[in-house]
Amino acid sequence: ILLIDVIEHFEKEEGMDFLQLALKKGRNLIISTPKKPTPQGSVYDNPFEEHKSVWHLRDFQQLGKVITLPHRHAWICYLGDQHPRVLKKVRRYSLPLRFQYLLQKVFRK
Template structure:
């Protein structure tokens, strides 16, 4: 079982091969847009309170793909602590490296502008200190990303991204 936190319209979950997939998002219109996609269970709830609805070790893995940068750092750290408890095996995080200034633009056109603003930046050391393994995707965010182009322009240098994962049950694997 996989839980995708901040699943939006479910784009990440579509690519995950797993018998039970659950997506949580705080902005209901994103979940409604994916209503016809019955490949995952949709839950409208805030990431800051996940431990109120999910028990410890209730999912094999938890993903946060392009999510934690949307929270203030202290809130994001608390969300990470919660998902580490919810995950029986692994937590996977993908985020821009450093602070990627993203304006409040909802590219889905569903009115979720305030949810799109980036509020924190992340470095390799942030994850290493929390016991995560990290891989840097060099120059990952570039002009192909509409949000990148809008903020940085068409001639800006690309920005790295981080893939971080933490084994929540050592020796068991994912």
């Protein structure tokens, strides 16, 4: 499951519940969220666009083993039952330039 710029739109407790459900249903998550507070209100009168929380690595670590990919402005995290396999691939390939290649190799059947 890809959660790209999604989780910051939840209150923290609700977001944690959502992540636990997503892990249960999808078993593998890739999450991207800003590292620093990025205030954002409703956009085009859509209140769901509001940023309600700021996330830190320790938040994701509460859910299990986390693999992070380097990025200056965002947490890019992998959580899931393929942790050993993904970690092996991450160590093998340089990131972030080969991120797309990595994902194709890891999730190929």
